Amino acid sequence: MAVETFHDQIARNKRNSILLIGVFMVLFAGMGLLIGMVWSRGDRSFGIVVAAAAAALAFVLTLLSYYAGPGALLAMSQAHEITHEQDPQLFNVVEELRIAGGLPMPRVYLIDDTAMNAFATGRDPRHAVVAITTGLRTRLNRDELQGVMAHELSHVRHYDILYATLMAVMVGVLVMLCDVFLRSMWYGGGSRRRSGRDREGGGALQIVLLVVALILAIVAPILAKIIHMAISRQREYLADAGSVELTRNPHGLASALAKLGGDTEVLEVANRATAPLYIVHPIKKFEARASSIFSTHPPIEDRIKRLMALTA
Amino acid sequence: MLWPIVLGVLVLLLLLAIYTYNTLVSKRVRCRGAWSQIDVQLKRRYDLIPNLVETVKGYAAHEKETLERVIQARNQAIAAQGVAKQAEAENMLSGALRQLFALSESYPNLKANENFAQLQEELTSTENRISFARQHYNDVTASYNTACQTFPNNLLAGIFGFKLEEFFELEEPAMREAPKVKF
Numbered sequence: 001m002a003v004e005t006f007h008d009q010i011a012r013n014k015r016n017s018i019l020l021i022g023v024f025m026v027l028f029a030g031m032g033l034l035i036g037m038v039w040s041r042g043d044r045s046f047g048i049v050v051a052a053a054a055a056a057l058a059f060v061l062t063l064l065s066y067y068a069g070p071g072a073l074l075a076m077s078q079a080h081e082i083t084h085e086q087d088p089q090l091f092n093v094v095e096e097l098r099i100a101g102g103l104p105m106p107r108v109y110l111i112d113d114t115a116m117n118a119f120a121t122g123r124d125p126r127h128a129v130v131a132i133t134t135g136l137r138t139r140l141n142r143d144e145l146q147g148v149m150a151h152e153l154s155h156v157r158h159y160d161i162l163y164a165t166l167m168a169v170m171v172g173v174l175v176m177l178c179d180v181f182l183r184s185m186w187y188g189g190g191s192r193r194r195s196g197r198d199r200e201g202g203g204a205l206q207i208v209l210l211v212v213a214l215i216l217a218i219v220a221p222i223l224a225k226i227i228h229m230a231i232s233r234q235r236e237y238l239a240d241a242g243s244v245e246l247t248r249n250p251h252g253l254a255s256a257l258a259k260l261g262g263d264t265e266v267l268e269v270a271n272r273a274t275a276p277l278y279i280v281h282p283i284k285k286f287e288a289r290a291s292s293i294f295s296t297h298p299p300i301e302d303r304i305k306r307l308m309a310l311t312a
Numbered sequence: 313m314l315w316p317i318v319l320g321v322l323v324l325l326l327l328l329a330i331y332t333y334n335t336l337v338s339k340r341v342r343c344r345g346a347w348s349q350i351d352v353q354l355k356r357r358y359d360l361i362p363n364l365v366e367t368v369k370g371y372a373a374h375e376k377e378t379l380e381r382v383i384q385a386r387n388q389a390i391a392a393q394g395v396a397k398q399a400e401a402e403n404m405l406s407g408a409l410r411q412l413f414a415l416s417e418s419y420p421n422l423k424a425n426e427n428f429a430q431l432q433e434e435l436t437s438t439e440n441r442i443s444f445a446r447q448h449y450n451d452v453t454a455s456y457n458t459a460c461q462t463f464p465n466n467l468l469a470g471i472f473g474f475k476l477e478e479f480f481e482l483e484e485p486a487m488r489e490a491p492k493v494k495f
Contacts, residue, residue: 088430092437099349100444102342102452142436248447 017163020231024170024224028054028177031220034213035181041206058173065169066162070121070129073165073277077119079109079131086110090137093146094130097153100246106130106156110137115267116260119277120152121161128156133267140256147243147253151279154242160235164277171221171228178217185214232296236279240303241310250307257307261300332468339456343477346449350480353441354389354402360438361386361409364431368412371422378415382408399481402442409435446480453477 029051036050037043084091091108098105106120106128116136122128130152140148155161244250260280267282275282281297365379385408389401413432416422423429457476460469468474 088433089437092433092440096437096440096444099353099441100448102346102448246444 014159016231017159017167020227021163021166021170024174025055025058027174027220027224028058031174031177031181031213031216034209034216035177038181038206038209038213039184054177057177058170061169061173062166065165066123069165069169070123070127070161073121074109074129074131077111077131078113079111079129082108082110087137089142090132090145090149093142093149094153097146097150097246100150101153101157103128103153103157106153108132110134111267113267115265115282116263116280117267117282118148118152118279120155121165121277122156123162123165124159125156128161130156135263135265136260139259143249143252144256144259145252146247147249147251148256148279150243150246151239151253153246154239155235158235158238158242160239161277164232164235167228167231171224174224175221178221181213181217229296233298236297237303237306240307244307244310250310254304254307257300257304261304328464329468332465333472336456336459336465336469336472336474339452339459340474340477342452343449343456346445346452350442350445350449353438353445357405357435357438357442358386358390360431360435364412364428364435367425367428367431368416368422371425371428372415372419375415378408378412382412384408395478406439409439450479453479 032051032054033047035054036047039050040046082090087108087110094108095105103125106122106125107130109129109131111117111131111133113133114135115133116139118130118132118136120128120130130149132148136148137145155164240253243253247253257280267278275296278297280300361382365383368375368379382405385401385405389398389405392398392401413435416428416432459465460474460476
């Protein structure tokens with residue numbers, strides 16, 4: 001097994017993410033073209049119009065999430081910004097770590113909830129935010145707090161915060177596009193099929209198009225979600241490793257993760273859309289479910305095992 | 313037929329040289345920035361110490377010796393010239409501070425003082441910031457030095473006089489190297 005440096009991992013991380021966004025864009029346009037052609041029964045120009053509309057929609061939503069996403073996320077999580085005076089230790093810990101990573105100082109938010117969790121957001125390190133619940137804040141000692149905050153700052157440093165937001169939007173738009181198509185087939189299929197016979201030629205082509213479009217519309221969202229979750233899990237391992245790169249001490253995060261693993265309380269302000277951003281899954285906190293391919297987070301035991309391997 | 317090709321190759325080489333030069337410059341700037349960050353944190357520690365000494369005096373005035381050692385170490389650190397001398401003085405200051413905080417364990421009233429607790433947190437944080445700033449300096453220095461020494465950058469580094477930066481010697485050699493992760 002080849003030994004990789006953190007730098008290589010970050011570079012690969014960025015490459016994969018850009019590639020993935022590219023693949024999604026092509027997928028949108030392709031699905032749009034196919035759906036447009038099925039709707040108009042083989043009219044290529046209408047297909048191109050739908051493809052363009054799908055791509056434009058994806059572009060606008062991506063742009064919107066780029067600028068407004070972090071703010072909306074913080075509002076959804078009912079997080080409020082705090083100052084140095086309100087919690088000097090938390091602020092100091094974040095300041096120390098941002099020095100270690102050579103990052104600008106992120107804003108610090110608190111979520112008033114007794115469940116234990118933390119997340120990072122923002123579109124780049126200059127606009128970054130780290131947030132922690134009061135439940136987690138009060139139950140961690142300084143070393144553990146350092147480990148958790150280093151994990152969050154690693155998400156910032158690796159640009160996970162941007163890609164997580166973009167990916168969530170991409171998958172969301174793809175699911176929506178396929179959903180719209182499937183519903184249109186359900187409701188409008190009958191009348192369209194009848195009028196379709198009037199047009200000359202292309203009957204076989206239409207059926208092939210229809211079948212391909214239907215299969216894709218069902219399979220694509222599932223595949224997209226699996227890929228999204230796989231990447232999300234990989235990011236968690238990477239942020240754990242990045243945390244150790246900053247603190248040079250795996251014990252703090254390992255012990256914090258053990259505490260997080262023991263907590264089964266559900267974080268009320270989290271939902272399925274925001275779940276991948278948290279340090280541990282805020283809703284499903286059971287190991288058995290966490291190891292499935294649809295999980296956004298790797299099992300905590302496995303994360304602790306990998307952390308402790310770093311000390312050897 | 314030959315000239316366009318030669319010209320094209322020359323332009324490509326020039327672009328590569330410009331790119332390499334800019335990369336080296338930005339890496340060197342990061343090194344210097346990281347170095348000045350260490351000074352910022354050291355300065356912060358100097359500023360916190362008089363306050364700390366005043367607070368401790370109120371509760372443990374007869375621990376004069378320890379207090380004086382802290383003040384002396386601080387003044388020596390401020391006055392120290394040169395990287396090696398300064399590092400030595402800073403280490404002495406860290407030791408004196410550690411002693412002061414160990415001493416505070418036997419003064420419950422002092423430990424209960426809110427101002428002292430605050431100062432202790434700030435100084436603990438500053439100690440961490442100093443070591444993290446040094447760690448970061450070494451990280452970016454390693455990146456710059458590697459860039460200077462690898463081919464073909466080393467040719468350009470020689471021509472434009474990019475010199476290798478020195479590492480900050482850490483007390484614990486284990487902390488010098490970033491841990492490597494296998495996946």
